[in-house]
Amino acid sequence: MAGGFTPEFMEELKYKCDIVEVISQYVPLQKKGGRYFGCCPFHNEKTASFCVNNGWYHCFGCGASGDVVKFVMEMESVSFYDAVKILADKVGMQLPEVKFDPKYAEKKEHSDVLKQLMRDVARYYRNNLLDENKGKDAREYLHARGLDDEVCKRYGLGLSLDGESMVGYMRRKGYSLKDLEECGLIANTQRPYDAFANRVIVPIMDGMSNVIAFGGRIYHGEQDIAKYKNSTNTALFDKGRTIYGINFIKRDKKLNGVAYKELVLVEGYMDVISLGAAGIKNAVACMGTALTEGQARELSRMTENLYVCYDGDGAGKKATIRNVDILTKFVQNVKVISLDEGKDPDETVRDGGAEAFLKKQKEALPVIEYKLKLCADANDLGSVNGRAKYVQSALKVLKSIDNRAEREVYTEIVSKKSGVSVATLSDEAGMIRPPKIEQPKENDEEKVAKTLRASRFVLNRILKGEKFADVNVVKSEWLANDVHKEVFEWAKTMPVNTDLVNSMFSKFGYENEEIGKILDINMKFADTIREADYFNDCVLMLANEHIAKRLDRLKEGYNDLSDPEAKRASILEISRLQKILKSKDINDKL
Known part of the structure; x- marks a missing residue:
């Protein structure tokens, strides 16, 4: 049995969960032929090598593959059981009673106890903040920071009263000191003591809104203790894999249909909360400035466009330089927001409102330009x-x-x-290359003739209905002239099994000389495989010719640009087209 579920249940679940529909919620997919393609969410790429077909996905770039359950496990960073639960909820299937392996069952049961403990502690802290008397000072502190009751509710903010109350309350609910210690809730002293005593509490949640850790901030102005206190790594919490705010991003999409086109990465949870209070709800944090590749990979699954906004002091700038090098390995478009010297996002919105921050975001620079x-x-x-x-x-x-x-x-x-x-x-900079031996170049007339022959052959095989001649791997703009483009667009609209040759004469007439040249091609091949290979080579050549012309136009026009933003856009487009031109996969050209 798969993870304790019967084969019959898993088969029904996968049947009801259309893998294309599920993956489309994370990755934009485009149908090409009988398959769907998109940019892989598991590595950084700008051309679509991620294929979905017949209940499976496979990336031709990084090799990632699996079924719909595996995809949800990877994207949501959840266990097999939780992935099945997510999918079952989507299609309204009731989860059956599961018989786990005894060791796994014991481990899962203990994990469930710890998760419930963290939920109960978060609820306890939350009720403290809401208490009219006990939470009065903390609420006034939060309100003074611009965090009203609605903001506190969204982020589940709470309050730890002292060192003993939480511990005693949880003991009375039946939790052991060992459980509390395992979750990092009590200080390692002879007398059990709330590790977050006398602090405003911020619950840290995973992508499924499970409370896995806490952050605490003093609010009385004490000078002799650390301003912030955060959970250490536990069985539930790994700082190097956690992104604060990811659950709110997912919840906004699920409940409100809000899909953010870009995310803002900040240093800490208070920055996320302050930005959220100002109406900027697309911010997340990596629990400090020590970004890991795992976090960068997770961010790449959430967005293609990331703005990095660390504090405007020396430490923040150093962290930015260090982390953008990691981020650019995974996230397609990374820009850096520069705040005023010594300011952080929280101070920026408190002093100047959302407008001040959004102005800085508009002025953000691509990584190289920032450096x-x-x-x-x-x-x-x-x-x-x-x-x-x-x-x-x-x-x-x-x-x-x-x-x-x-x-x-x-x-x-x-x-x-x-x-x-x-x-x-x-x-x-090492950009000078050894002189190359000049090869004889094709003149323009030869190039045009070659393109014309390839274009005619491609249309010939499409019109004759050859199985390998897939119209979905050809774009009309690649073809040699307007007649070819018109014929191709017409052929695409005709029903399957239509006699295209006779229908074409009815459409375009017998007098059109170019139509006759398209149909007169009688090249012979040893077998269908070689004929199909030649067809694909012709399509690839036509695509590359078209892309090369676009590149030439961009390069010629670059010197005429005066606007810095237009120049940056031109650089990025030139870079993108050069990568596509190098690729030998026709799907990258579409």
Whole structure:
């Protein structure tokens, strides 16, 4: 039995859970032929190599594969049992009684006890805050920070009164000291003591809204204790895998249909809560500045567009530089929000409201541009020595850029700021390549003839109804001329099994010379496999010709651009098209 469930139950569940529908809630999918494609949620890519078909998914880029249950396990970071429960809830199936392996059953039962304990503790803290008398000072403190009762409710804020009350209450509910200690709720002293005593409490939840940890902040202004107190790692909580706020993002989508196009990554939970109070509800935090690859991977599953906003002090800038290098491995588009010196997101919205923060977000810079700005800000560009130091630090940034076109554009920026020639900077950054032996180039006439032959062959096989000639792997804009494009668009609309050749003459007439040339192709092949390969080669060539022309136009137009935002957009598009051009997978071109 799969995870304690019968084969019959699992088969019915998978039958009722349309894998395309489930995955589409996380990843935009596009139908190509009989399969669905999208960008893989398990690694950073800009071209769709993630395929869904016949109840399974597979990524041709990173190799991730599995069924609908495995997908939910990975995306929600949950156990097999919880993934099955999520899917069963979606389709209204009742979970049967499950017979687990004895060891697993014991482990699960203990885990369930700890989860219930954390829920009960969170409820206890919450009731303390709501108590008219006990919670009065804490509520006034929160209100003074701009956190009204609705905000406190959304984030489940609570209050720890003292060192003994919570411990005694939970003991009376039947929990053992060992359970409390295992959840990190009591301090390791001879006398059991609430680890979060005398603090406002922030519950930390996983993606399924299970309370797995707590954060606490002093509110009386005591000087002799730490301002913040956070849970240590426990059986339920792993700081390096947890993203604070992920449950609110998922809940907003599920209950309110709100799908955020971008997320804002901040340092701590109080920043998330303050931004939420200002109406900016798409913020999450990684429980500090020590970002892990696991957290970066999780963020990449949630969004393609991430804004990093750490504190505007020296430590925040260092953490930003360190973490964006991790994030860019996984998240497609990363930008950095720069706050005023010494300010954090909480202070920014408290002083200037949401408008002040959103203005900073609008001014956010792509990672490379942000790094180069830091290099410039750290040096006096008005002095020779300052420019020399700027160049040395900027070269390190330039050398980190893999894409040649992108590196050349940023080299021009550094050149203008420093006064050092592009050639010198390129040489220092290792961009000069050994001279190549010039190969004879096709002239324009030969290239046009080659494109025309390929376009005619592709249309010929489509019109003759060859099984390998899939119209879904061809785009009309790739074809050689307007006649070809018109024929192709018409052929796509015709019902299956139509005699396209005779129907085409009825549509376009017998006098059209180009129609005759399309149909006159009589190339012979040893077998169907080679014929299909030639068809695919022709399609790939047509696609690459089209993309190469787009690249040429972008490169020619770049020098005419004056707006920095337009230049950045042009750089990103050039980089994207160059990657697509290198790919030999036709699905990447669509």
